[in-house]
Amino acid sequence: xxxxxxxxxxxxxxxxxxxxxxxxxxxxxxxxxxxxxxxxxxxxxxxxxxxxxxxxxxxxxxxxxxxxxxxxxxxxxxxxxxxxxxxxxxxxxxxxxxxxxxxxxxxxxxxxxxxxxxxxxxxxxxxxxxxxxxxxxxxxxxxxxxxxxxxxxxxxxxxxxxxxxxxxxxxxxxxxxxxxxxxxxxxxxxxxxxxxxxxxxxxxxxxxxxxxxxxxxxxxxxxxxxxxxxxxxxxxxxxxxxxxxxxxxxxxxxxxxxxxxxxxxxxxxxxxxxxxxxxxxxxxxxxxxxxxxxxxxxxxxxxxxxxxxxxxxxxxxxxxxxxxxxxxxxxxxxxxxxxxxxxxxxxxxxxxxxxxxxxxxxxxxxxxxxxxxxxxxxxxxxxxxxxxxxxxxxxxxxxxxxxxxxxxxxxxxxxxxxxxxxxxxxxxxxxxxxxxxxxxxxxxxx
Amino acid sequence: xxxxxxxxxxxxxxxxxxxxxxxxxxxxxxxxxxxxxxxxxxxxxxxxxxxxxxxxxxxxxxxxxxxxxxxxxxxxxxxxxxxxxxxxxxxxxxxxxxxxxxxxxxxxxxxxxxxxxxxxxxxxxxxxxxxxxxxxxxxxxxxxxxxxxxxxxxxxxxxxxxxxxxxxxxxxxxxxxxxxxxxxxxxxxxxxxxxxxxxxxxxxxxxxxxxxxxxxxxxxxxxxxxxxxxxxxxxxxxxxxxxxxxxxxxxxxxxxxxxxxxxxxxxxxxxxxxxxxxxxxxxxxxxxxxxxxxxxxxxxxxxxxxxxxxxxxxxxxxxxxxxxxxxxxxxxxxxxxxxxxxxxxxxxxxxxxxxxxxxxxxxxxxxxxxxxxxxxxxxxxxxxxxxxxxxxxxxxxxxxxxxxxxxxxxxxxxxxxxxxxxxxxxxxxxxxxxxxxxxxxxxxxx
Numbered sequence: 106x107x108x109x110x111x112x113x114x115x116x117x118x119x120x121x122x123x124x125x126x127x128x129x130x131x132x133x134x135x136x137x138x139x140x141x142x143x144x145x146x147x148x149x150x151x152x153x154x155x156x157x158x159x160x161x162x163x164x165x166x167x168x169x170x171x172x173x174x175x176x177x178x179x180x181x182x183x184x185x186x187x188x189x190x191x192x193x194x195x196x197x198x199x200x201x202x203x204x205x206x207x208x209x210x211x212x213x214x215x216x217x218x219x220x221x222x223x224x225x226x227x228x229x230x231x232x233x234x235x236x237x238x239x240x241x242x243x244x245x246x247x248x249x250x251x252x253x254x255x256x257x258x259x260x261x262x263x264x265x266x267x268x269x270x271x272x273x274x275x276x277x278x279x280x281x282x283x284x285x286x287x288x289x290x291x292x293x294x295x296x297x298x299x300x301x302x303x304x305x306x307x308x309x310x311x312x313x314x315x316x317x318x319x320x321x322x323x324x325x326x327x328x329x330x331x332x333x334x335x336x337x338x339x340x341x342x343x344x345x346x347x348x349x350x351x352x353x354x355x356x357x358x359x360x361x362x363x364x365x366x367x368x369x370x371x372x373x374x375x376x377x378x379x380x381x382x383x384x385x386x387x388x389x390x391x392x393x394x395x396x397x398x399x400x401x402x403x404x405x406x407x408x409x410x411x412x413x414x415x416x417x418x419x420x421x422x423x424x425x426x427x428x429x430x431x432x433x434x435x436x437x438x439x440x441x442x443x444x445x446x447x448x449x450x451x452x453x454x455x456x457x458x459x460x461x462x463x464x465x466x467x468x469x470x471x472x473x474x475x476x477x478x479x480x481x482x483x484x485x486x487x488x489x490x491x492x493x494x495x496x497x498x499x500x501x502x503x504x505x506x507x508x509x510x511x512x513x514x515x516x517x518x519x520x521x522x523x524x525x526x527x528x529x530x531x532x533x534x535x536x537x538x539x540x541x542x543x544x545x546x547x548x549x550x551x
Numbered sequence: 552x553x554x555x556x557x558x559x560x561x562x563x564x565x566x567x568x569x570x571x572x573x574x575x576x577x578x579x580x581x582x583x584x585x586x587x588x589x590x591x592x593x594x595x596x597x598x599x600x601x602x603x604x605x606x607x608x609x610x611x612x613x614x615x616x617x618x619x620x621x622x623x624x625x626x627x628x629x630x631x632x633x634x635x636x637x638x639x640x641x642x643x644x645x646x647x648x649x650x651x652x653x654x655x656x657x658x659x660x661x662x663x664x665x666x667x668x669x670x671x672x673x674x675x676x677x678x679x680x681x682x683x684x685x686x687x688x689x690x691x692x693x694x695x696x697x698x699x700x701x702x703x704x705x706x707x708x709x710x711x712x713x714x715x716x717x718x719x720x721x722x723x724x725x726x727x728x729x730x731x732x733x734x735x736x737x738x739x740x741x742x743x744x745x746x747x748x749x750x751x752x753x754x755x756x757x758x759x760x761x762x763x764x765x766x767x768x769x770x771x772x773x774x775x776x777x778x779x780x781x782x783x784x785x786x787x788x789x790x791x792x793x794x795x796x797x798x799x800x801x802x803x804x805x806x807x808x809x810x811x812x813x814x815x816x817x818x819x820x821x822x823x824x825x826x827x828x829x830x831x832x833x834x835x836x837x838x839x840x841x842x843x844x845x846x847x848x849x850x851x852x853x854x855x856x857x858x859x860x861x862x863x864x865x866x867x868x869x870x871x872x873x874x875x876x877x878x879x880x881x882x883x884x885x886x887x888x889x890x891x892x893x894x895x896x897x898x899x900x901x902x903x904x905x906x907x908x909x910x911x912x913x914x915x916x917x918x919x920x921x922x923x924x925x926x927x928x929x930x931x932x933x934x935x936x937x938x939x940x941x942x943x944x945x946x947x948x949x950x951x952x953x954x955x956x957x958x959x960x961x962x963x964x965x966x967x968x969x970x971x972x973x974x975x976x977x978x979x980x981x982x983x984x985x986x987x988x989x990x991x992x993x994x995x996x997x
Contacts, residue, residue, distance in 0.1 A: 194945055
């Protein structure tokens, strides 16, 4: 392609973002300095030296971010968005007390479409404010969460619940599946909403149901998202009952594949590692939730060395208590070193990949998002690294991973549309949201 | 004492802070709601219901913080302030490569009084912005750090280096001690600066020197601050050479006592636990640095159950990479649960105590700071909890520990004087500081 000459007509596009640094998260992990991201419509045109970008393009809007790092939008690969309403509801309790005496009874008593609407909206606000533009979600009333995500321009993969017990949302296995597939149908034209199967876990959903899920997932080419090997206790109980580890069963029935994303995966023996790596099964690592619930220490460096795709997730706010992927990024990088016993385990670049392109792969969206490359969707965030807490700056990626707080995120775009500017959410009525959240707080606190 | 009547003359005082919540961190861990902290001069008068406070006192300045939590200033119980200039200088390397090929050579080549002046100033900015009002410090040129701390109203316990090798700061053991005690003398009238002995570690400082340190420390009633049991490797090497673990040697020579604060203490066997608990030796736990350098997992819940006083420290920015005690608080609470295998280990209140009163005890300052009680110094910070990330709010302490980011800290007082207001440092020229930091960055990066 001949070089654009300065007298050539400029190509009109929508947006040019001129940034001090751009982390492309491409295969070479390029960090561009003083570069411009060109966006047209919902799509990335390319990354160019700033001068060249200004010569090539005439942008409707220019953003000059002289002290900022621009990154792909973060991908939250495991969570339960609406559970923000349980943030801090019952902390510091033994796991089973927490679940059986607090969370489950409150869910049974209160979770309905209105709860999910408010909880998912609060999650959307928190995720956008912390640079997340895509999230996996597993919760009741996924159609409500779909509407919230679509409204705020958040991409989502809704893992609709598949259970065999009656809840407020569905009465039978068939009803769970029918209602889930209805969401898929309702949003088939949405660029933001995608649907997959969310059978809760091998210890709560039968082998027969999982086989049915697999058949349906293959028929419609959808993913399967599941809690797997979260606690040692659940594994031991499963082995006692079935004579094999849960992941081995999933492998035996053919579910272990690039279609499957295993959330948590705290406990990985050699056979598990072999299954994950040979089948291309994804892992959604949730370091903060795993610590908070004392679930165990996922051997991230081992998974990495075995070539397993490890994404990052926050889990729900009841067990984190934040949906902030920058926190997760930092914790993942620190914890992986501690667990591996190696100060050079999971470096900053690898941690950033976990939170972006690896998440996109785990959700089957890596053709569209997860990196800033020409032709991909323009999902990105900018963070202002000119803060005393980030001085001196030797390496912007290290500063992002080991220093950054999401309060310094200034801009977020999804599908080329600006969602956060100067740290303020656009098109979000936070005052109304606070009132709604407080109403739910008062109901739950009764 | 008779109740103050509304027509009684009001007592004139300097400051009333009216807050939504005040965490006193007193022995009962009282959290006052809609209360006022009364400050006169550098001292806390008391905590009162807001209406009563307005009736009793006529304050020169009133601060109305309707959505804020007021807490004792945080105490950073282990660090190397000036090392902020090495923040992100050499991340993600194996421990010995990092030390011997990057940090030590750079220190040898560049650390002088000017370096410490700029590095400690940057640390002071970061610590005040994140609610820290008191810090322990072990680094060369402690007199320079003393001047910085005194200037910005940060309390400090300077553990001046005691080494047997020549550095830019001192040539001989005697010179280290003489120069350190000179700082003590220079600042004997400062309310902010205190000095103790900082022999680096049992594996770098001989038993004879430690005995000399102990004698001197007892003579002048000063503390001793030391790296102890940071890595398994250093313990094994010590056992190989001396036939006993480092802590056992410290105990044998009489150094294990409430005078001693052991930084890190990642590795604690049953005998170590016994020594720590029976002698009243303090531990300064550095969870983020311990993870980042893969030093090991300190058994915090065990220490707690044995009655050991565990404080929290950030360590230096070269190995953290932040000096943010709120980050440390969160990581400590999460990690203690993971390590103990119990979701109810180290609850939010205990984590806040680690970062406040326990730190004050470890530094021998608990008569003056660490809690908001009448007669103590008025060192405190306010954080605005009315953020989407903290909604809904069931428990302000849980929200502080599991959700908070230091960017929402709005006010900091030390000794009754306002140091940060509306999130902005007072009397701090950040523009000049940035220039100085960047000059050092360019020198170090050569």
